[in-house]
Amino acid sequence: MGIYSHDPASLYAIGVDIGGTKINAGIISHDGKTLYSESLPTRAGESPVVERIAIAVSRLLAWAYGNDPRIALRGIGIGTAGQVDWQTGTIRHASELLPGYTGTPLKAFMEQRFGMPVHVDNDVNVLALAELYAGAGKDIRQMICLALGTGIGGVIVDDGKIMHGKWGGAGEIGHMSIDFRGLPCICGSRGCLEAYASGTSIAKRMNERLAERGTQASDGPRNTRGIIASWLSGDPDATAIMDDAFEALGAAIASLLHICNPELIIIGGGLADVGEPLLRRIEEETHKRAMSSFQSGVRILPSSHGSLGGMIGAAMQLWEYE
Ligand SMILES: [Zn+2]
Incomplete structure (x- = not known):
């Protein structure tokens, strides 16, 4: 051509x-x-x-x-x-x-x-x-986006601009540690957000939990989609795993509120397709952990354009x- x-x-x-x-x-x-x-x-x-x-x-x-x-x-x-x-x-x-x-x-x-x-x-x-040009971020200067998928990605927007860092690697929120003695992560650290709240980690932790108890389902390992469906219908094992994910997200977002003082948090990625129940749990766990002046007026919204x-x-x- x-x-x-x-x-x-x-x-x-x-x-x-x-x-x-x-x-x-x-x-x-x-x-x-x-x-x-x-x-x-x-x-x-x-x-x-x-x-x-x-x-x-x-x-x-x-x-x-x-x-x-x-x-x-x-x-x-x-x-x-x-x-x-x-x-x-x-x-x-x-x-x-x-x-x-x-x-x-x-x-x-x-x-x-x-x-x-x-x-x-x-x-x-x-x-x-x-989001900034054609979504919920119009007229917003301070914003954080989290993409919850097989991994967890993030973006920090400061004064209307994406924070890139030295070469473009800034905003790796998935590798923000929320527990310094926590689960080992692929990046070399411990207790990274991604080790609790990514789709991959949710499935891994659920299957480990069931295997430890010897109650692994006869139809093979559980996938993230199935675990979320179980959580929504009140299954206690799925609820325990998802509660960990939400608490990890709450801890990470609370820290980000204190560090970046944003006015908007956008939650996207495949897991965000769950919608309201997921957003409300993230909001609840964030509210338990952040100073009130940093929470006031902050909105947590789903991404505007999906996939x-x-x-x-x-x-x-x-x-x-x-
Ligand atoms: Zn990590």
Whole structure:
């Protein structure tokens, strides 16, 4: 595919959300509406991830030019799994979910391939942009987003800007320790939030609890979705595990209130699909632990765009940084 025209004044940009199993890419308007989107399997390990991203973007461009040959886009924004060197748009580290992806100069590759501005950030950081530009974070200057999924990601927004830290790694709230003698974590620390409240940890702890008692279900290990359903119906084992998760979240958020003094907390990620019962428990446990002046007026809300937040927020980088 050749070089495409771009227009810094365009009301549209491409947003790409790259996960371990799926790539979502869309043409997104300045107010966060999806004009057209494509979803394709990442097929990590089978072909280079950059090639899959290029295929997704080429499909969007083919659609756009098919509809209006004069169309010019603002550029391409990418939110990706893994640690991202934010200034250079290079993948600093990716887990075994994306083999061969570590070290990929994604921004340089995409700019050369498509001839338009490209911004690359962590997939969780861009969620904050989806809220700031087209969600509950409009007019908000101080905000924290938590993404509760198989792991736990976080973003700190200070004075309307994402806190990136030295190279882009700031906001790893999942690895904030809430118990210095607590459970060992994959990062090397102990008592990290992620070791209690991620989907993976909830399932692991529930299955360990049942195995210890010799009451492991005959139909195999329990998954997070099933455990949450059991919790909602009052099962005592599921309630004990979920109570630990909520207390861990309450402790982490209370600390964040004291450190960052935000006005809004956004809860996203797959676990947030549970909705109100989950948000209310998080709120309860936070309220037990934070100073009242830091809690006053703080809202805890679900993310505005569900699983599309990454793709929408990725595109918003073209308004945030261009
Ligand atoms: Zn950790």
